[in-house]
Amino acid sequence: MNATNLFKIALKAIANNKMRSFLTMLGIIIGVASVITMLAIGQGSKEQIKQNIAEMGSNMIMIRPGEDRGPGGARMSADDMQSLTLTDYENIVNQNKYLAAVSPVVSSGGQLIYGNNNYQTSVTGVSDGYLTIRQLKIESGEMFSEADIKSSAKVCVVGKTIVDNLFPSGADPVGQIIRFNKIPMKIVGVLKSKGYNSMGMDQDDIVLMPYTTVMKRILAQTYLQSIYASALTEGMTDLAIADVTTILRADHRLRDTDDDDFSIRSQEEISSMMTSTMSMLTLLLACVAGISLVVGGIGIMNIMYVSVTERTREIGLRMSVGARGIDILSQFLIEAIMISVTGGLIGMLFGVGASLLVKTLAGWPISIQAWTVALSFLVCTITGVFFGWYPAKKAANLDPIEAIRYE
Amino acid sequence: MKPIIDLDNIRREFVVGDEVVKALRGVSFTIHEGEFVTIMGTSGSGKSTLLNILGCLDSPTSGEYRLDGTPVRTMSKNQRAILRNRKIGFVFQNYNLLAKTTAVENVELPLMYNGDVSAGERRERAVTALRRVGLGDRLNHKSNQMSGGQMQRVAIARALVNDPAVILADEATGNLDTRTSFEILVLFQELHHEGRTIIFVTHNPEIAQYSSRNIVLRDGKVRDDSLNAHMLDAAKKLAELPVNDDD
Numbered sequence: 001m002n003a004t005n006l007f008k009i010a011l012k013a014i015a016n017n018k019m020r021s022f023l024t025m026l027g028i029i030i031g032v033a034s035v036i037t038m039l040a041i042g043q044g045s046k047e048q049i050k051q052n053i054a055e056m057g058s059n060m061i062m063i064r065p066g067e068d069r070g071p072g073g074a075r076m077s078a079d080d081m082q083s084l085t086l087t088d089y090e091n092i093v094n095q096n097k098y099l100a101a102v103s104p105v106v107s108s109g110g111q112l113i114y115g116n117n118n119y120q121t122s123v124t125g126v127s128d129g130y131l132t133i134r135q136l137k138i139e140s141g142e143m144f145s146e147a148d149i150k151s152s153a154k155v156c157v158v159g160k161t162i163v164d165n166l167f168p169s170g171a172d173p174v175g176q177i178i179r180f181n182k183i184p185m186k187i188v189g190v191l192k193s194k195g196y197n198s199m200g201m202d203q204d205d206i207v208l209m210p211y212t213t214v215m216k217r218i219l220a221q222t223y224l225q226s227i228y229a230s231a232l233t234e235g236m237t238d239l240a241i242a243d244v245t246t247i248l249r250a251d252h253r254l255r256d257t258d259d260d261d262f263s264i265r266s267q268e269e270i271s272s273m274m275t276s277t278m279s280m281l282t283l284l285l286a287c288v289a290g291i292s293l294v295v296g297g298i299g300i301m302n303i304m305y306v307s308v309t310e311r312t313r314e315i316g317l318r319m320s321v322g323a324r325g326i327d328i329l330s331q332f333l334i335e336a337i338m339i340s341v342t343g344g345l346i347g348m349l350f351g352v353g354a355s356l357l358v359k360t361l362a363g364w365p366i367s368i369q370a371w372t373v374a375l376s377f378l379v380c381t382i383t384g385v386f387f388g389w390y391p392a393k394k395a396a397n398l399d400p401i402e403a404i405r406y407e
Numbered sequence: 408m409k410p411i412i413d414l415d416n417i418r419r420e421f422v423v424g425d426e427v428v429k430a431l432r433g434v435s436f437t438i439h440e441g442e443f444v445t446i447m448g449t450s451g452s453g454k455s456t457l458l459n460i461l462g463c464l465d466s467p468t469s470g471e472y473r474l475d476g477t478p479v480r481t482m483s484k485n486q487r488a489i490l491r492n493r494k495i496g497f498v499f500q501n502y503n504l505l506a507k508t509t510a511v512e513n514v515e516l517p518l519m520y521n522g523d524v525s526a527g528e529r530r531e532r533a534v535t536a537l538r539r540v541g542l543g544d545r546l547n548h549k550s551n552q553m554s555g556g557q558m559q560r561v562a563i564a565r566a567l568v569n570d571p572a573v574i575l576a577d578e579a580t581g582n583l584d585t586r587t588s589f590e591i592l593v594l595f596q597e598l599h600h601e602g603r604t605i606i607f608v609t610h611n612p613e614i615a616q617y618s619s620r621n622i623v624l625r626d627g628k629v630r631d632d633s634l635n636a637h638m639l640d641a642a643k644k645l646a647e648l649p650v651n652d653d654d
Contacts (some may be wrong), residue, residue, distance in 0.1 A: 002522040009519055016507045315504045320464060321517040321565070322492020324485045400464045404503060 006327065010334035020307055025343035027303040028384050031296025032347025033354055035376035036368070038292045040355035043372065046242035047396065050278060055135040055404025058270040059234045061241055063227040063248070064263050065090075083221040083261050083393040088251055089227055097248050098240035101129035102229040104211045112166060112207065119165040123156065123180055123207040126228075133230040134169050135247075140173035141189030144210055148188075152212040156180075157189040159206035173358040183217060185209070234274060237266045293376065297383040300340075303389035308332060315395040318401025325396040329389070330394075336388025344381040348373055408438035410473075411604045412461065413574050417470035419456050430456040431467070432627040438573075438606065438620075443599040445615045446608045448624035455577075457624065458608045462495055462575050463487040475572040492520050496566025500578035502558040504550040506567075511546045512538055514564045521569065536564035540594060557586035563594060573604045580614070586648050592617055592641040617641045 015022045065081040089104045096102065106125040111118050128143050130136070144155045156178075160167075163173050175186045186298040194203040215221055219270075231240035241264050248262055315328055352368055395403060425473040430453045438444055446566035448454040459465035460472060463479055466487075472479045475494055479487065491497075496517075504513045514533040520525045524532070537546055540560040550558060559579060566574050576595070596617060599605055607618060615621040616639045623631040 005519050005522065012508070012512065016505070087462075313503065314505060317505070318516070318520075319488065320462070320491065320497050321490050322520045322569075324488040324520075325489075326485070327520060403457050404499070 002167035006330050006334060010331050010338065011407045013331065014338060021339055024303050024307055024384075025339050025346070027300045028343030028349040028380050029342055029350055029381075031293075031380040032344050033350035033378050035289065035292040035296055035380070036348065036373055037354045037358065037374035038288050039285070039376070040368045041358060041364060042281075042288050043369055044359075044369040045256065046278070046281045046285060047367050048365040049281060050274070051236060053270065053277065054234060058267055058274045059231040059237050061229050061231060061237060061244070061264055061266045063229070063244060064265070065223075066261065066263060067260070082221075083252065084224045084227060085222065086224065089224060091247055091251050092229065092244055094228065096229070096240070096243055098231050098236045098243050099229045100232050101132035102227065103127045103133055104224045104376045105130070105226045105228050106211055106214045106219060106221070106224055108214060110181045110218075110364075111284045112178055112180055113341060114166040114176065114234025117166045117168065119162060121205055121207060122349050123209050123214060123218070124217075124353055125209050125211035127211060130208065130228065133228045136194070137192040138189045139192040140172070141187070144188055144208075148211050149210040152216045152405060153210060154185050154213060154217070155188045155209065157208040158187055158192060159191045159204035160193040161202055161205055163190055180207070180218070199322040200345065234271055238273060252340045288373070289375070293379050296376070296380055300380060301387040304336065304384060305391050308388060308391035312395055312398070312403050312406035315392075315398070316400050316406065319396075319400035320404060329368055329392055332392030333385070333389050335390075336385045340381045340384030340388070343384065344377045347380065348377055351376070355377040408441065409586060410437045411440050411475055412436075412438040412606075413471075413473040414469045414471075415455055415465045415640050417449060417457075417460060417472060419460065419465070420468045430627055431460075433470070433616075434624075434627070435470075435550040436622060436629060436632055439590050440602065440604055441599070441602045442620055443595065443618045443623060443637075444607065444620045445618040446606060446622045447610060449610060451626075452624040453627040454608050454610075454624050456627075458577055458606075461606060463491050463498060490616040492517055492624065493569060495506075496569065497572040498559070498562050498574065498576040498579045502550075502562045502582075504558055504561055507549055507551060509527060509547045509549055510542060510553070510561045510564075512561065513550060514568050517569045529586040532568050533564070536568040537561070539567060540564045554587075556590055559583065559587075559591055561596070563591070563598075567598075573606060574598070576605065576607045578609055579607065579610070580611070584620045586645070586647050586650075589641055589645040589648060593645055595642050613617070 003285055022229075063084065064085040080209065086104065089102065092099070095101050103126045105242065107122050109120075109122040124130075127149060128146070129142060131138070138157070141157070143157060144153065148155050158173065166178060167173050167176075173190055176187050177184050178187060179185065191204070191206065191208075197203050211224075229238045229240070229244065244264060252261055254261065318328060318331075319325075351373070355368050356368045358364050414437070415435050417431055417434040418429070421430060428626065430592060434453075434457060446454055454504050456465070460467050463482075464487075465472065466480055466482075470480070474490065477490065477494075477543045479490065480488065480653065486564075505516065511530065514536050515529050518529040518532065534543075536544060537543060538560075538561050542560050542564065545553065545557065548557075549584065550561070553561070563579075579595075580591050583591060595605055595607065599619070605618075609615075616635070619633060619638055620634050621631070622629060
């Protein structure tokens, strides 16, 4: 008995029973494809939700002047402390390792006027990094430029609430001149609406100006009220906080024994919500994957088991003409491997195809990852091979007489 | 004449539950090359057990069995498989062909398990065997496209293809109508005349008349072992039979 003959025997057995081979393969194809599709949908939803939470600013950190003291003792309002300066901002921009964007924040309250409409609000002086930090997007017009910041230009970008109140007629606000207190301002862009946040605050009640403009022309001050930044990823928030602390302490020439003369806060509430939501989704996904794999595996197991069992007589015949147990086992193992691997590969194509179809037709978020494809392929193929091998082993150990008389 | 099969006090016991069933209780005989032996017996006489032992599918509990000079009882399963492959040709009552497989491929099967035979030689020997049984024009017919008689011819070709020391037929005509049965019997007689050793297990006493020797089993023992001096010619009988209308 040689390997070539075994392969020929196995190939012939597959070719002569196309229907049976096809049905067996179908079990594996459906198993692999459904697992890949389920996981792609699950993973896609998970990423979508993660992105939605991230848009709430989960990786945002806020730097304020003044030490973070315990309760008790008189303290000044953070806005009145002058320890946070533009030098701090520039050092953070130049030295940070974990930040995606940094922006100074200075704000002042006042009245906005356009024609016979007015609106009481506050303006915020920022750099263009603020858009990244707060996940804001420009809907029309554009963000003010670096040049505007250098020249303390009298320009602003406004939110939807401002537009609604100043331009009730629906006129295009971009290019219009409004007045803040007595200073005329040109609207260069309008922000995309974000609605209310989880605290009930209107996130569209916002006017952004170059921080230089607010500092020089409105507040006439040289210090910053706070600095906002966003970490590169949500997981790097703690690293970023440590990094900024080091930079600011060096900057402020603090000795090791001194307390910080600033405080840094992150969006702990959002980030802990994110962590718990993600771990729940991961668990859910693991359940979906587990159940799909078990269901797929049982389907494969059944069809392999039945197809080998119904061939008991064939096994008996082969043994009576001189096949050894090992020959029978090898033949069925080769058949099972060929069917399972081919089925697994086709299943992978179908799974990826079905996922893309769901994405195109239903518009669901889809994420196909290498590990899910590999996992479903491996589990289904190994199940297929095992349950092809196991009954064949049983059959190979049968007495040829019993096998050939098997009904 | 060379002894092909030599049985010496063969016993075979099965344990069924608490009971020991003695299927064979000391069977001894010798079959020489070129004999056409029928083994007869009612059900329960032990003839199936004897056939399994003769075919190296089963081992005796005690006693010695030499097939073509080789002692079989102490052989392992794998050794017996190889012995079956080289020395024995089986013909079963229900043909046992591979489904949806051509005649040639079915006949090639025993040689597939013999690594010494090349693909070309395998095909050649299968075609020769099929021509020998009169199916030279049906080489590539599939097993489900053939009649019972044709299927049994394929099975006989498969038994011949490894040039065995002995052909073991188990009720080989049991599923066939009278005319086809005689056609198969004619084929066996021809093989006998060519010098092949044939053992035909049956419960049909008529067949015994066409063989050269008849062994009758009862209750696990040889009750009668006689040579047949007046062997009938199956071809003559076939000629006397009415021709089937649908043939």
